[in-house]
Amino acid sequence: MIEVSGLTVTYPDGTRALEDVGFSIKEGDRVALVGANGAGKSTLLMAMLGVVAATSGSVNIAGIELSKKNLSAIRAHAGLVLQNPDDQLFCASVFDDVAFGPRNMGMDEKSVAKRVDSVLADLDAEKLRDRMPHRLSGGEKRVAAIASVLAMRPSVMLFDEPTSFLDPKARRHVAQLLTRLPHTMLIATHDLDMALDICQRVIVLQSGKVLSDGPAGKQLCDSELMDSAGLELPLCLGGKI
Ligand SMILES: Nc1ncnc2c1ncn2[C@@H]1O[C@H](COP(=O)(O)OP(=O)(O)O)[C@@H](O)[C@H]1O
Numbered sequence: 001m002i003e004v005s006g007l008t009v010t011y012p013d014g015t016r017a018l019e020d021v022g023f024s025i026k027e028g029d030r031v032a033l034v035g036a037n038g039a040g041k042s043t044l045l046m047a048m049l050g051v052v053a054a055t056s057g058s059v060n061i062a063g064i065e066l067s068k069k070n071l072s073a074i075r076a077h078a079g080l081v082l083q084n085p086d087d088q089l090f091c092a093s094v095f096d097d098v099a100f101g102p103r104n105m106g107m108d109e110k111s112v113a114k115r116v117d118s119v120l121a122d123l124d125a126e127k128l129r130d131r132m133p134h135r136l137s138g139g140e141k142r143v144a145a146i147a148s149v150l151a152m153r154p155s156v157m158l159f160d161e162p163t164s165f166l167d168p169k170a171r172r173h174v175a176q177l178l179t180r181l182p183h184t185m186l187i188a189t190h191d192l193d194m195a196l197d198i199c200q201r202v203i204v205l206q207s208g209k210v211l212s213d214g215p216a217g218k219q220l221c222d223s224e225l226m227d228s229a230g231l232e233l234p235l236c237l238g239g240k241i
């Protein structure tokens, strides 16, 4: 479902954020992308959708090769939930934010309302429908942002730090929601406990390169590996706060 090969990104100021990154993800798999601050997680998610231009390498999602002329096709298949929901929600109501994409595709209002209601129901978030996004709690904002991406019915979901800025209860709620979605997922996070809980596989990024890629349990318990990636062991395995 996802094929990334030789992906290299150099920002205009000369920063080499990714170097020769490659991996593939099968349909329905939920994969965590972990790495210290600055490892290149956000850059990778953005480069996969052409938000950031790759210097070299290739990305293929659902059989579509990323290129300038395929940008809208690839973004129809893969949605990105940004790290900060305030960057994703900009309408006067959650309904309008979730409706934004479908309306943009030219869907009629009746179908838009049906789509919004079904997405909110899938997330148990019907009560958010008529709320003002900027008045929501952090956890509610995150759910609304996820709904706005799901409304486009993508088959692949990319998440950038979906549990950041959340209290433990909201964190658990969001993590649990992710396990209920059937999508192929790549979840950038430094919440290693969540990665361990909900992902079968972990890709470890270090300074823009894939340091290792394999089963979540095995890698996240490997204190040497976590140490060389600049990460702590998950708390549940005795990591420090
Ligand atoms: N717009 C940018 N211009 C230049 N360098 C950037 C830009 N965005 C990120 N970087 C750099 O690229 C590297 C990877 O950053 P990022 O992808 O945000 O990492 P992460 O999400 O893992 O914290 C870092 O060294 C960061 O400083």
Ligand SMILES: [Mg+2]
Pocket: 041, 042, 043, 160
């Ligand atoms: Mg980031």
